[in-house]
Amino acid sequence: MRTSLFCLLCLISIGFSASAQQISKNALGIRVGEDDGFGAEISYQRALQEDTRLEFNLGVRSGNNYDGFKLAGLHQWLFPLDGNFNWYVGAGGGVGVYSIDVDIPGMDDTDSFAFLAGNAGIEYNFDIPILISLDVRPEVGFGDFNDDFDFDLGLGIRYQF
Numbered sequence: 001m002r003t004s005l006f007c008l009l010c011l012i013s014i015g016f017s018a019s020a021q022q023i024s025k026n027a028l029g030i031r032v033g034e035d036d037g038f039g040a041e042i043s044y045q046r047a048l049q050e051d052t053r054l055e056f057n058l059g060v061r062s063g064n065n066y067d068g069f070k071l072a073g074l075h076q077w078l079f080p081l082d083g084n085f086n087w088y089v090g091a092g093g094g095v096g097v098y099s100i101d102v103d104i105p106g107m108d109d110t111d112s113f114a115f116l117a118g119n120a121g122i123e124y125n126f127d128i129p130i131l132i133s134l135d136v137r138p139e140v141g142f143g144d145f146n147d148d149f150d151f152d153l154g155l156g157i158r159y160q161f
Contacts, residue, residue, distance in 0.1 A: 025046070029159055030158075034152055040059065041059040054076070056072070058072075068096060071095055075092055084124055085123070118137065130159060131159075133156040133158075136153055138152070139151075
């Protein structure tokens with residue numbers, strides 16, 4: 001009886017430890033998406049606890065007549081799915097500046113904006129220190145350049161360390 005109880009407790013503890021997904025302390029890479037005209041972003045993730053992390057994304061855009069940057073910060077909660085798959089949800093916000101230069105005097109425009117964002121996605125941790133993710137990030141913007149609802153779909157690849 002004691003042996004059976006001990007074996008049952010061991011199996012239960014192995015099951016709980018197998019379902020707990022360890023996330024990397026740091027991950028650095030890129031996130032490619034539409035992102036309201038800012039395109040690719042440099043992405044950094046920092047683990048807070050076993051199942052939560054912070055994610056920061058910096059998008060920089062430059063062209064012949066425009067320059068801009070956008071910084072987003074999100075707090076994410078991770079949930080294991082199966083094997084190396086996780087799904088996650090998060091919330092946060094960010095700020096940005098966009099500048100348009102036109103050759104017509106008095107027509108240049110510079111605007112700063114802020115936004116609130118949600119986040120939901122799925123990720124896969126390879127056996128090597130690479131993480132790939134697919135997520136959606138709906139945003140509500142406040143400012144002349146970004147004053148509406150945007151729905152951003154992004155693909156990320158990050159090196160974990």
